[in-house]
Amino acid sequence: MINKIVQSMGEAMAGMRDGATILLGGFGSVGQPNQLVDAVIETGARDLVVVANNSGGGHVGLALLMELGRVRRIICSFPRSSTSTVFEELYRAGKIELEIVPQGTLAERMRAAGAGVGAFYTPTSVGTKLAEGKETRVINGREMVLEHALHGDFALVEAWQADRWGNLTYRRSGRNFNPVMATAANVTIVQAQHIVELGTLDPEAIVTPGIFVDRVVHVPYGDPAI
Amino acid sequence: MINKIVQSMGEAMAGMRDGATILLGGFGSVGQPNQLVDAVIETGARDLVVVANNSGGGHVGLALLMELGRVRRIICSFPRSSTSTVFEELYRAGKIELEIVPQGTLAERMRAAGAGVGAFYTPTSVGTKLAEGKETRVINGREMVLEHALHGDFALVEAWQADRWGNLTYRRSGRNFNPVMATAANVTIVQAQHIVELGTLDPEAIVTPGIFVDRVVHVPYGDPAI
Amino acid sequence: MSAVAEARPWTRPQMAARLASDIPEGWYVNLGIGIPTLVADFVPTEREVIFHSENGVLGMGPAPAKADLDPWLINAGKQHVTLRTGGCFVHHADSFAMIRGGHLDLCVLGAFEVAENGDIANWATSENDTAPAVGGAMDLAAGAKRLWVVMEHSTKDGRSKLVRKCTYPLTAPRAVKRVYTNLAVLEVASEGFVVLDMAAGLSRDELRARTDAELIFPA
Amino acid sequence: MSAVAEARPWTRPQMAARLASDIPEGWYVNLGIGIPTLVADFVPTEREVIFHSENGVLGMGPAPAKADLDPWLINAGKQHVTLRTGGCFVHHADSFAMIRGGHLDLCVLGAFEVAENGDIANWATSENDTAPAVGGAMDLAAGAKRLWVVMEHSTKDGRSKLVRKCTYPLTAPRAVKRVYTNLAVLEVASEGFVVLDMAAGLSRDELRARTDAELIFPA
Numbered sequence: 001m002i003n004k005i006v007q008s009m010g011e012a013m014a015g016m017r018d019g020a021t022i023l024l025g026g027f028g029s030v031g032q033p034n035q036l037v038d039a040v041i042e043t044g045a046r047d048l049v050v051v052a053n054n055s056g057g058g059h060v061g062l063a064l065l066m067e068l069g070r071v072r073r074i075i076c077s078f079p080r081s082s083t084s085t086v087f088e089e090l091y092r093a094g095k096i097e098l099e100i101v102p103q104g105t106l107a108e109r110m111r112a113a114g115a116g117v118g119a120f121y122t123p124t125s126v127g128t129k130l131a132e133g134k135e136t137r138v139i140n141g142r143e144m145v146l147e148h149a150l151h152g153d154f155a156l157v158e159a160w161q162a163d164r165w166g167n168l169t170y171r172r173s174g175r176n177f178n179p180v181m182a183t184a185a186n187v188t189i190v191q192a193q194h195i196v197e198l199g200t201l202d203p204e205a206i207v208t209p210g211i212f213v214d215r216v217v218h219v220p221y222g223d224p225a226i
Numbered sequence: 227m228i229n230k231i232v233q234s235m236g237e238a239m240a241g242m243r244d245g246a247t248i249l250l251g252g253f254g255s256v257g258q259p260n261q262l263v264d265a266v267i268e269t270g271a272r273d274l275v276v277v278a279n280n281s282g283g284g285h286v287g288l289a290l291l292m293e294l295g296r297v298r299r300i301i302c303s304f305p306r307s308s309t310s311t312v313f314e315e316l317y318r319a320g321k322i323e324l325e326i327v328p329q330g331t332l333a334e335r336m337r338a339a340g341a342g343v344g345a346f347y348t349p350t351s352v353g354t355k356l357a358e359g360k361e362t363r364v365i366n367g368r369e370m371v372l373e374h375a376l377h378g379d380f381a382l383v384e385a386w387q388a389d390r391w392g393n394l395t396y397r398r399s400g401r402n403f404n405p406v407m408a409t410a411a412n413v414t415i416v417q418a419q420h421i422v423e424l425g426t427l428d429p430e431a432i433v434t435p436g437i438f439v440d441r442v443v444h445v446p447y448g449d450p451a452i
Numbered sequence: 453m454s455a456v457a458e459a460r461p462w463t464r465p466q467m468a469a470r471l472a473s474d475i476p477e478g479w480y481v482n483l484g485i486g487i488p489t490l491v492a493d494f495v496p497t498e499r500e501v502i503f504h505s506e507n508g509v510l511g512m513g514p515a516p517a518k519a520d521l522d523p524w525l526i527n528a529g530k531q532h533v534t535l536r537t538g539g540c541f542v543h544h545a546d547s548f549a550m551i552r553g554g555h556l557d558l559c560v561l562g563a564f565e566v567a568e569n570g571d572i573a574n575w576a577t578s579e580n581d582t583a584p585a586v587g588g589a590m591d592l593a594a595g596a597k598r599l600w601v602v603m604e605h606s607t608k609d610g611r612s613k614l615v616r617k618c619t620y621p622l623t624a625p626r627a628v629k630r631v632y633t634n635l636a637v638l639e640v641a642s643e644g645f646v647v648l649d650m651a652a653g654l655s656r657d658e659l660r661a662r663t664d665a666e667l668i669f670p671a
Numbered sequence: 672m673s674a675v676a677e678a679r680p681w682t683r684p685q686m687a688a689r690l691a692s693d694i695p696e697g698w699y700v701n702l703g704i705g706i707p708t709l710v711a712d713f714v715p716t717e718r719e720v721i722f723h724s725e726n727g728v729l730g731m732g733p734a735p736a737k738a739d740l741d742p743w744l745i746n747a748g749k750q751h752v753t754l755r756t757g758g759c760f761v762h763h764a765d766s767f768a769m770i771r772g773g774h775l776d777l778c779v780l781g782a783f784e785v786a787e788n789g790d791i792a793n794w795a796t797s798e799n800d801t802a803p804a805v806g807g808a809m810d811l812a813a814g815a816k817r818l819w820v821v822m823e824h825s826t827k828d829g830r831s832k833l834v835r836k837c838t839y840p841l842t843a844p845r846a847v848k849r850v851y852t853n854l855a856v857l858e859v860a861s862e863g864f865v866v867l868d869m870a871a872g873l874s875r876d877e878l879r880a881r882t883d884a885e886l887i888f889p890a
Contacts, residue, residue: 027507028530030524077585087583102586102588102590103548103586104506104548107545107547108341108343110545111768114774115764115768117334117348118348118349118365118370119346119370123552123594124591124595126624127624127625128590128625139344140344144344163757165730169430172430172524172525172541173509173526176508176543177543183772183774198756199757203730203754203758204397204398207430209729210721211723223524224524228477228502255745256743305802307749326803329763329805329806330725330771330814331809334768342549342551348771349771350771350813350814351813353841353843354809354840354841396760397743398744399743399760401727401762402762406764424538429511435510435542437550449743450742
């Protein structure tokens with residue numbers, strides 16, 4: 001019997017290692033797999049590359065991981081917010097590397113990784129400093145820039161419902177980057193609010209099919225902070 | 227009030243013209259917008275380019291359109307079946323052009339068109355005669371071939387449920403190419419088995435958001451032939 | 453400057469309302485952070501305009517009453533919002549497929565500068581901005597069918613934000629179609645900014661004096 | 672040939688069963704048309720193997736009883752199938768993202784020829800085949816983590832389908848990892864085909880005589 005549900009964060013984190021690239025779901029306060037990030041902290045892994053939309057806020061989750069000096073490089077679209085002080089201090093001190101990627105390009109680079117597409121041409125960022133040094137070509141009369149697939153060693157995902165095959169649903173804007181990242185990593189680890197019996201989820205409404213999921217841990221943390 | 231539901235096939239076909247590229251949903255007997263193809267026949271448009279997985283069967287739908295001499299070129303992955311005699315005769319007689327595209331590349335080329343990606347690198351077909359003359363490059367140690375976005379002037383789609391905003395669901399394997407093609411055309415025309423009130427469809431389970439849909443016509447034809 | 457004092461510049465809500473009046477029913481629209489967000493308030497509910505948010509919300513409705521707040525539903529500006537009947541959720545790759553694929557009829561952004569050729573700069577305040585935050589701005593500017601900018605006509609220290617050539621790092625070249633400021637509504641044309649409308653009491657010369665770019669007044 | 676007559680070649684169901692016994696629980700598997708389709712019948716239901724079909728069915732179950740046939744549910748071979756509990760539907764682009772993205776543990780295809788370097792030819796019978804039908808074969812051959820071929824060892828007119836170099840147009844180069852024929856099970860290694868198993872009563876020399884490619888017998 002396939003059973004991707006694991007009983008401990010230790011099992012969920014099996015194989016986590018120094019230098020790993022971690023895709024981290026979530027957007028704003030919603031869909032953040034914070035308990036999985038805490039578990040990454042517990043593993044002691046360092047020299048990490050983190051791919052996320054933001055650069056963390058306050059002193060929890062990603063911000064805490066950075067504060068502990070465990071993140072070598074962050075790849076994100078928006079490293080600035082009223083509470084992203086940890087990142088900003090580290091960055092000014094030259095203690096963390098930053099790669100800025102337009103939000104849609106970030107999503108598409110991971111979608112490409114999940115879909116076996118090596119690289120793609122996009123009009124986004126053409127003529128800007130984010131395209132400097134990148135290959136461009138004119139396609140159908142429009143200049144486009146070449147962007148490469150962005151793979152993860154691990155994806156950390158927050159889901160609403162999960163079954164033992166790893167099928168997932170999300171809740172409203174908690175969906176965000178989570179389903180895309182789930183496809184793009186060697187090992188996809190999910191924290192789910194609800195574990196449901198196989199067959200509970202509507203086959204027409206499963207957002208992430210279990211084929212993309214390796215481990216699921218039950219984390220009924222409730223609603224995101226407002 | 228937005229209302230994409232149209233009352234006649236004539237309205238649904240507005241703008242259909244000679245030389246148009248038509249993306250035609252369906253796979254096997256399921257999810258085929260046959261009544262929309264009949265309506266295309268009624269318009270008299272000719273010199274058409276049709277993109278579909280197959281090359282039609284029997285003497286209905288796409289096969290009939292071809293038999294009437296209205297299709298200049300077909301772009302498909304599998305132009306052969308026990309009932310695809312119309313295509314085969316036309317093809318042997320040099321009366322129709324054929325572009326063979328691997329099924330996944332066909333889907334991805336339309337997905338790229340819908341997503342504003344101009345072209346992409348895929349490992350599919352590398353080292354085969356379908357990649358002959360195409361640009362290749364090695365990405366991450368793997369040879370890949372460059373494939374371009376495939377746009378349609380019109381997409382013909384078969385859906386299960388539709389509302390007046392054009393939100394769609396599909397039924398089981400009737401989904402197939404339909405949602406992909408819906409994103410890739412200038413004008414997306416849908417035949418839906420069921421028209422439902424706005425708000426009936428679960429926001430978490432809408433497969434094609436109405437943003438991709440231009441016109442919906444109610445065609446309650448029942449089950450596909452077995 | 454004193455001449456302008458006699459004019460009655462539009463307030464931010466007025467700028468938003470003016471822009472909103474130009475959005476027809478049925479358009480799919482993405483509104484950026486700042487003044488653009490106000491635009492939604494001025495689209496009457498009976499005129500169905502479908503708002504998109506980068507984080508996968510299509511058919512976004514207004515902010516909820518405190519009691520109805522759904523902690524699971526935010527927009528790209530991280531504000532709590534609602535979903536209109538008929539709206540739906542998609543993931544980030546699908547959301548940006550809508551943007552990049554040209555499916556949005558309109559995107560409204562704020563800007564630091566808009567050049568007379570349509571260049572927009574709205575994401576980084578200098579070439580030396582070490583950790584600028586781009587978010588979805590470049591995708592929206594490059595991807596939407598139309599890009600309209602709503603912004604103050606001048607910076608706080610009085611420099612024109614309408615320029616001959618952007619000095620800040622670009623978000624996208626030749627992307628802006630129309631600009632709504634507190635002083636005027638301008639269309640980007642091949643020869644410069646065409647003035648479509650001006651705040652009451654403002655003269656052509658006054659507008660020229662406040663604008664560091666070519667202005668064209670239709671006959 | 673007479674020597675082979677003493678051997679007891681596997682039947683098609685036996686070939687499928689032999690292959691099925693090598694599929695562990697939990698694998699995601701795509702089965703091609705022909706003998707590959709038979710493989711599903713030999714995976715016991717208590718061993719959960721998840722079958723994928725190119726047309727967007729993940730978790731495909733066996734053919735339905737006539738009375739339970741669902742006209743809306745077919746597989747890539749256009750046959751009516753069922754959906755197992757836990758299965759789901761996706762569209763074609765997502766379905767091939769699973770394939771191309773390396774998410775399938777195994778794809779099983781038939782073939783016209785397999786070369787000792789792993790080249791597979793299974794879609795066109797000659798360079799002059801004017802309207803060959805490729806379907807999803809190239810995507811599957813290039814995309815799955817493992818490609819196993821199940822096929823007769825020889826053509827009807829007695830030519831080996833295991834070859835030094837394919838003569839038919841390739842489906843994918845260096846893609847095949849293992850071949851199951853009616854005479855043997857062979858692994859593709861850098862030096863040639865390694866024989867893992869042989870039909871009862873068949874000698875190494877007989878297998879060599881029937882095979883137009885390098886064979887390696889492990890010690």
